[in-house]
Every structure is written in structure tokens, then in C-alpha cells.
Amino acid sequence: MTDTKPLRADAARNRARILDVADAVFAERGTSASTEEIAKAAGVGIGTVFRHFPTKEALLEAVFTAHLRRLAEQAEALSEAKDPGEAFFGFFALIVEQSGAKRAFANALTDAGVDVGRAHAEGAAGLGEALALLLRRAQEAGAVRDDIGLPELMAVLIGASLGAEQAGADPLVRARALGVVMDGLRPRR
Amino acid sequence: MTDTKPLRADAARNRARILDVADAVFAERGTSASTEEIAKAAGVGIGTVFRHFPTKEALLEAVFTAHLRRLAEQAEALSEAKDPGEAFFGFFALIVEQSGAKRAFANALTDAGVDVGRAHAEGAAGLGEALALLLRRAQEAGAVRDDIGLPELMAVLIGASLGAEQAGADPLVRARALGVVMDGLRPRR
DNA sequence: CTAGATTCGGACTGACCACTCCGTTTGTCA
């Protein structure tokens, strides 16, 4: 699916470098950072950026997809854990924590929410599946209320992430707010 | 505080109209809508917009502040209600619902979160006070867990609003996600 | 080592946008 590309050595190096730098720049400057800024930070010309990613949107998408894929991998790794409840809430906290620190992360999640089911971001599907598995196991173990599905979980997850991103820097407040949301996910007693 | 300005009749009319239209345009086009677009929609020249609001940022701020003030008024009205728990959760749902429909609304909230305590948005303080009152009464009535304060509430509220805004259009999903968050605010049993 | 293809760099283009400036219009007050 991602083959048929014997990329030249320097080209491959640059592509990876651009992705890396773009991630960092978008994270701290926001997605409105200019392409030139990214090119400069990566030590390449603008033309190089546009050759690898024909559009700024394409670059954003690539960055987000990479995030999503990484997230999905972490989720899959956790899905084997002994305690499903712990795995579920640990992953939830992990995502929110990372999003809180990086704007690009939250945007990636937003993207995932929008695009689950669309071809747009292939990474989103993987995340969705992994999350669904985590959710189902946690529900079967009685750690999570069973009147919610993946869509609801995504909505809550995205909300918690976006909220954390901008709910002030105070980690204590963040932690307590996160606790509230997670308690809401537990079965009513 | 907002006096010393005997505004000419047409000027006052235009100012109000611009605010109104800007609200609508920002809501559906996003805050990156151009000033010219707003001027056109309001049926005035660009110069007029800039005379009333010397900066695009000033215009945004005015729109957001108006939202915040309206919200604060609703909150105050509810704070007299007989059932404090009902008042609290009703207001919570109201805000989230409105934010879900209008991007500008969610942005206004975000603004409020950032600026509570800052001079920037005067409206935010009023909302903060009203919310704090609503929260305290609900806690005293045992309808809301008492290990959270205003900052946590704001964080959760903003998160829920942003999440709702983009959690797909499905109202059922939105309602269930909102339910999760609200359950999290209730006392643990 | 060399030739040819691939990739690079960054000046350049066109579109857009916030904001200014000033000649024209409109409201107000006597």
C-alpha cells in the first residue's frame, strides 16, 4: 500500500526530518505555522517540503496520521494487559496527558474523530479498532459502564483532550478534571 | 464604565448590526473569516467595521464578551431556582448544547477559561462568579461532588463543549457523552 | 569516474487579508 517507491537516500532522510520538525513546530506554534518556517527549521528549502508533501494540508495529515498510528500501537500493546480496567484508564490518561502538552496531538485526535470511517486518515481506523477492543474488555471486566460505545468514547476522549490542552497549566486542576471524566465512565453503582 | 459616548443614531445601529452579523459569520465560517466578509454581510463598508472595532481581535473579543455576558445572565437567573442540582446540570447541558452548535460559542468559552482572572474579557469574571454560585449550591445540596472547585468545573465544561462541537452531528451520541461527563460530576456513591 | 536522472534551494507569483486614508454622505442642533 505504501510501496513502489525506491526513494533516493537523501530524499528519504529529508522526508523523515521534515515530518519530525513539522510535528514539533505545529505543536508549539499551532497549525498555522508557515511552511517556510518549517522548511527553515528542518534546514531545507521550501521547494523540498512541497515536493514531499504537495500541499500544506497533506503535511498536516501526514503528521497527524503518524501520531494516530503511534497511539494505536500503544493501545494495542496495552490490550494484552492483565487488568482490562487499568489498561483502559491508563490509556485514556495517557492520551489526554499527551494532548494536554501538544496542540498537534489534540488536533490529530480531532481529525480522528472526524474521520473515523472516512478514507482520509488511515491511522484513525487503527486507533478506533484498538480503542474499541480496550473498551470492550474493560466493559466485560465491569470496569467501564456498558451503555456507551466507541462513538461516545471518542467524543469524551476528544473533549477531555481539548479541555486539558487549554485548562490552564496547573497539573493539579488537570488531574482532577480528568478524574471527573474517568469517574463518569465507570459503572454507576 | 462604558459611558462618555453619545453615539450617533446610525453609528449605534451599525455597531449593533456588525456585532450580530460577526457572531453569525464567525460561528459558521470560523474565526478566520475575513473582516471584509463580515462587512459585506452586515451591509456596511470595511472602514465602518474598523472604526467600531479598531482591530479584528477587538471584534472577536467583543463578540465573545457578549456571549459570555449572556451566559452569565442565564446562570444568574438559574441560581435562584428551587432545585440547585437541577439548576446546575441544566445550565451545564445548556452551555454544552449551545457550544456544540456554534463554534464561536466554544471559542468564547475557551477565552473565558484562559482569561478568568485576567483583565482581557470582563465578561468572563461574571460567568465565573455565576458558575461558582451554581456550583456551591449544588454541592451544598449534595447533587455535585464536593472535591472539585471552579477551575476544575471550567476545565470539564470547556472540554465537554469542545468535544460536543465536533463529536459528529449525531445528537444521540452527543447526549450520551454529555451524560457521562455529568455523571462524573455527581458524588461517588 | 562519468553520465544521466533525481532531488535540492529559494526567488518568484498570485491570492488574500488586516488595516489606512480621504472624498462623500448623513445626522444633529440651533
Place this chain on the structure above:
DNA sequence: TGACAAACGGAGTGGTCAGTCCGAATCTAG
């Protein structure tokens, strides 16, 4: 009603940014 200040409209200005183009540099196969 007339005169003057206040407000209006929108062409113009400067700046930014996504995306293009092509001569120069770099890689790789033979």
C-alpha cells in the same frame, strides 16, 4: 433649514503565505 461635526464607503497599501519553476547540486548505476 443650514452648517458643521460625525460617520460612512471602499480603493489602496503593505505584508504574509501557499504553491511554482528552473538552474545548481547530489546521488547512483554502470
